[in-house]
Amino acid sequence: MPKSVxxxxxxHPVLPEPLQLKLVLQDEKVVEAIPxxxxxxxxxxxxxxxxxxxxxxxxxxxxxxxxxxxxxxAYCQGIEELxxxxxxxxxxxxxxxxxxxxxxxxxxxxxxxxxxxxxxxxLFMQAWRCRERVMDLMEMTAGSRVIxxxxxxxxxxxxxxxxxxxxIISEVDIIQAELKEFEQVFMYDYTVQHRLRGVGVLTKxxxxxxxxxxxxxxxxxxxxxxxSSLRYAAYNELDIxxxxxxxxxxxxxxxxRIRELHQSADLLHQVYDKIPDGEIAVPVKxxxxxxxxxxxxxxxxxxxxxxxxxxxxxxxxxRVRTPTFANxxxxxxxxxxxxxxxxxxxxxxxxxxxxxTER
Amino acid sequence: MLENISDINTDQLLSxxxxxxxxxxxxxxxxxxxxxxxxxxxIYHYDLDGILKQFRLQVTHETVVPSISRIFxxxxxxxxxxxxxxxxxxxxxxxxxxxxxxxxxxxPESPMAYPNQITIERR
Numbered sequence: 001m002p003k004s005v006x007x008x009x010x011x012h013p014v015l016p017e018p019l020q021l022k023l024v025l026q027d028e029k030v031v032e033a034i035p036x037x038x039x040x041x042x043x044x045x046x047x048x049x050x051x052x053x054x055x056x057x058x059x060x061x062x063x064x065x066x067x068x069x070x071x072x073x074a075y076c077q078g079i080e081e082l083x084x085x086x087x088x089x090x091x092x093x094x095x096x097x098x099x100x101x102x103x104x105x106x107x108x109x110x111x112x113x114x115x116x117x118x119x120x121x122x123l124f125m126q127a128w129r130c131r132e133r134v135m136d137l138m139e140m141t142a143g144s145r146v147i148x149x150x151x152x153x154x155x156x157x158x159x160x161x162x163x164x165x166x167x168i169i170s171e172v173d174i175i176q177a178e179l180k181e182f183e184q185v186f187m188y189d190y191t192v193q194h195r196l197r198g199v200g201v202l203t204k205x206x207x208x209x210x211x212x213x214x215x216x217x218x219x220x221x222x223x224x225x226x227x228s229s230l231r232y233a234a235y236n237e238l239d240i241x242x243x244x245x246x247x248x249x250x251x252x253x254x255x256x257r258i259r260e261l262h263q264s265a266d267l268l269h270q271v272y273d274k275i276p277d278g279e280i281a282v283p284v285k286x287x288x289x290x291x292x293x294x295x296x297x298x299x300x301x302x303x304x305x306x307x308x309x310x311x312x313x314x315x316x317x318x319r320v321r322t323p324t325f326a327n328x329x330x331x332x333x334x335x336x337x338x339x340x341x342x343x344x345x346x347x348x349x350x351x352x353x354x355x356x357t358e359r
Numbered sequence: 360m361l362e363n364i365s366d367i368n369t370d371q372l373l374s375x376x377x378x379x380x381x382x383x384x385x386x387x388x389x390x391x392x393x394x395x396x397x398x399x400x401x402i403y404h405y406d407l408d409g410i411l412k413q414f415r416l417q418v419t420h421e422t423v424v425p426s427i428s429r430i431f432x433x434x435x436x437x438x439x440x441x442x443x444x445x446x447x448x449x450x451x452x453x454x455x456x457x458x459x460x461x462x463x464x465x466x467p468e469s470p471m472a473y474p475n476q477i478t479i480e481r482r
Contacts, residue, residue: 035436209432210432211385211431211433226409229409302387306390321388329433329435329436
């Protein structure tokens with residue numbers, strides 16, 4: 001049977017950001033997929049060489065709007081390790097609060113986009129309406145909704161008082177209640193299951209070998225979560241286990257994210273019970289020297305920062321490996337064998353962030 | 360400081376890569392640093408149960424570096440990226456974008472490598 005090649009993207013209704021896949025098709029079936037990126041590469045790694053170590057916090061935050069806090073966290077933790085800075089306990093807990101709020105809004109945003117990808121507009125609006133509560137919490141605690149700039153080297157730039165923490169918990173409870181209503185549709189609706197079950201299966205062995213991270217890996221049975229394996233920030237004092245599903249299909253990837261929303265709510269409750277009083281930052285003087293790797297768990301998976309410092313105010317190298325960059329090879333493995341109509345859902349199932357990939 | 364890092368040469372690259380594969384490590388990524396003295400450091404990062412293991416390979420722009428993407432398919436994108444941004448001669452990548460993974464035709468060549476680095480103008 002003759003093969004044809006069609007370009008999927010870079011402009012496509014299902015893609016918020018430009019990504020192209022050259023799809024080799026046999027009839028309606030995908031036999032090969034070659035990704036093409038580079039449409040919006042910004043050279044931010046290069047920019048960090050000209051900014052000082054404090055300014056770089058604001059540069060790395062702008063790698064991605066969805067997980068900006070985690071980028072700053074990974075960067076700050078790396079510099080703190082190089083300079084042997086002990087972050088105050090309260091700041092470690094505050095980092096968990098903003099980190100889990102970011103995870104919550106990212107997963108709710110993704111659920112909406114997934115619903116939109118198979119044309120379920122009302123479900124899309126339910127998810128995004130719920131997400132607005134998180135954005136309001138972000139604005140209340142940090143002054144802005146997306147890039148919150150609350151991390152600094154040595155701790156956090158803002159505190160959250162007890163009353164506001166209580167408000168966060170009450171809002172999180174409402175979010176969980178709303179989620180419990182519309183998650184039923186993702187879990188049991190016939191049409192949704194038809195679009196997700198058995199689509200884009202990635203075995204545990206393939207996921208590991210191809211370097212899958214985050215919910216993509218965990219949906220294939222990999223118990224791999226930097227929060228529980230590295231225990232950074234205050235996660236060493238919180239009860240957390242990786243959320244794992246075993247089917248490895250698009251449905252499993254959806255279930256992992258829904259369960260992680262509940263896990264984030266649980267972590268916020270734990271923080272509310274355990275957060276100590278005290279300072280939120282320690283003064284940091286001098287400049288770092290040496291090389292370090294810093295990793296944290298973003299909503300889409302593990303992000304890695306390699307930092308090389310030479311004792312001056314500028315760093316020699318800031319290298320960032322984002323989770324979407326790691327999840328593209330698994331996507332290339334998932335697509336062959338699927339139908340052309342499943343391609344949008346499959347791309348969305350890795351929760352692609354092109355601004356992260358094209359840092 | 361980087362932990363569990365070993366210096367290797369190009370002849371050892373594929374054998375140590377096969378060894379970490381057999382030991383069950385996951386390929387995390389590779390990083391490239393231009394040392395501004397004619398040499399570049401290629402650092403390969405692997406993970407096993409949260410513990411990193413790393414190999415540092417020092418090369419020049421003329422050194423032929425074999426691709427590890429036939430052992431770890433996941434390395435294909437980062438190898439293409441390093442090849443075009445730093446002008447490292449990596450050969451045998453399973454999908455070679457020919458210098459156009461990120462850079463379009465007419466873009467500055469190897470913008471992250473000295474002495475061709477793009478200078479960011481200050482206002």
